[in-house]
Amino acid sequence: MNRAVKIRIYPDKEQSVQIEKTIGCSRFLYNRMLTDKIRHYQEEKKMLKNTPAGYKKEYPWLKEVDSLALANVQLNLEGAFRKFFQEPGVGFPHYKSKKHSRKSYTTNMVNGNICLQDRFLKLPKMQPVKIKLHRMIPEEWKLKSVTVSKTVSKEPSGKYFASLLFDCENQTAEKRQAEKFLGIDFAMHGMCVFSTGERAGYPMFYRNAEKKLAREQRKLSRCEKGSRNYQKQKKKVALYHEKIKNQRKDFQHKLSHSLAEDYDAVCVEDLNLKGMAGG
Numbered sequence: 105m106n107r108a109v110k111i112r113i114y115p116d117k118e119q120s121v122q123i124e125k126t127i128g129c130s131r132f133l134y135n136r137m138l139t140d141k142i143r144h145y146q147e148e149k150k151m152l153k154n155t156p157a158g159y160k161k162e163y164p165w166l167k168e169v170d171s172l173a174l175a176n177v178q179l180n181l182e183g184a185f186r187k188f189f190q191e192p193g194v195g196f197p198h199y200k201s202k203k204h205s206r207k208s209y210t211t212n213m214v215n216g217n218i219c220l221q222d223r224f225l226k227l228p229k230m231q232p233v234k235i236k237l238h239r240m241i242p243e244e245w246k247l248k249s250v251t252v253s254k255t256v257s258k259e260p261s262g263k264y265f266a267s268l269l270f271d272c273e274n275q276t277a278e279k280r281q282a283e284k285f286l287g288i289d290f291a292m293h294g295m296c297v298f299s300t301g302e303r304a305g306y307p308m309f310y311r312n313a314e315k316k317l318a319r320e321q322r323k324l325s326r327c328e329k330g331s332r333n334y335q336k337q338k339k340k341v342a343l344y345h346e347k348i349k350n351q352r353k354d355f356q357h358k359l360s361h362s363l364a365e366d367y368d369a370v371c372v373e374d375l376n377l378k379g380m381a382g383g
Contacts, residue, residue: 105271105272105273106248106269106270106271106272107245107269107270107272108267108268108269108270109239109241109267109268109270110265110266110267110268111225111235111236111237111238111265111266111268112235112236112263112264112265113225113233113234113235113236113252113264113265113266114233114234114235114236114264115230115233115234115264116234118230118231119230119231119233120264122169122229122230123230123252123254123264124254125168125169126169126170126173126209126229126252127207127208127209127252127254129165129166129168129169129173129174130169130173130174130176130177130209131200131202131205132163133156133159133166133174133177134177134180134181134199134200135199135200136159137154137156137159137177137178137181138181138197138199140152140154141154141181141185151185154178155178156171156174156175156177156178168229169229170209170211170227170228170229172211172212172214172217172228173209173210173211173228175212176209176210176211176212181197184197185197206253207253207254208251208252208253208254209251209252210249210250210251210252211227211228211249211250211252212248212249213246213247213248213249213250218247218250219232220241220247220268222237223235223237225250225266227250227252233266235266241268241270242272244272244273245270245271245272246270246271246272247268247269247270247271248269248270248271249269250266250267250268250269251266251267251269252264252265252266253265253266253267255342255346262339263346281368282368282369283368284366284367284368284369285299285367285368285369285370285371286298286299286300286363286366286367286369286370286371287299287370287371287372287373288370288371288372288373289373290373291303291304294306304359306355307351307355309348309351309352309355310348313344313347313348316344317341317344317345317348320337320340320341320344321341323337324337324338324340324341
């Protein structure tokens with residue numbers, strides 16, 4: 105059984121450069137390998153079996169980043185092609201955009217190259233990175249891989265995270281007879297209403313922050329696009345959006361956890377919300 109723990113990391117300037125370089129090399133290699141596979145198939149009608157090692161001679165700067173991160177690029181591309189050929193409805197592998205794609209890379213635990221301590225995480229090709237470990241990791245869990253990511257798209261706050269994948273024992277719960285049931289119905293106000301007559305009491309996080317957010321967005325619109333003040337204000341607005349998203353996620357997790365602890369079975373009404381909104 106695998107379990108993942110996502111933590112916040114605080115790289116310094118040198119470490120941030122190395123992370124950005126690894127992310128950029130991974131994206132470049134993915135796109136280049138995809139291009140070569142397409143071109144080779146068009147010419148030879150066969151699938152090209154290319155590896156990251158074949159590109160390091162032409163692009164020596166690929167040697168500056170973690171080789172396991174590049175190896176995972178090959179695995180991800182091969183997995184994308186495998187899904188395309190085997191699973192109906194899966195589209196053809198597409199290129200990774202510099203602006204809109206998820207900024208991340210994955211490295212594997214090999215011969216102690218990754219080390220997790222109380223306040224630091226040792227990653228390949230860099231010094232230990234400062235982290236904030238919000239929960240205790242059991243000693244029997246074995247670290248398998250680490251995915252380093254950076255917030256982008258609608259939330260360009262520049263925060264870095266590390267998702268730690270552990271191998272742990274399968275903890276299967278014993279089946280028991282369901283005795284306590286709860287029904288949940290959609291509600292326009294308060295998110296949902298329970299069969300007990302109570303409501304979830306969802307705080308309107310966005311509505312509460314709407315005035316402050318509008319004020320910061322007006323400041324952003326007055327800044328010269330591309331200037332230093334524009335980038336600072338853009339990050340400030342992104343942090344407001346990120347805070348609202350985290351508040352929603354925190355509320356939902358706490359609510360779902362409390363329901364799972366108090367009831368044996370939960371039934372949710374199946375509604376086509378998009379259809380209701382369109383009507």
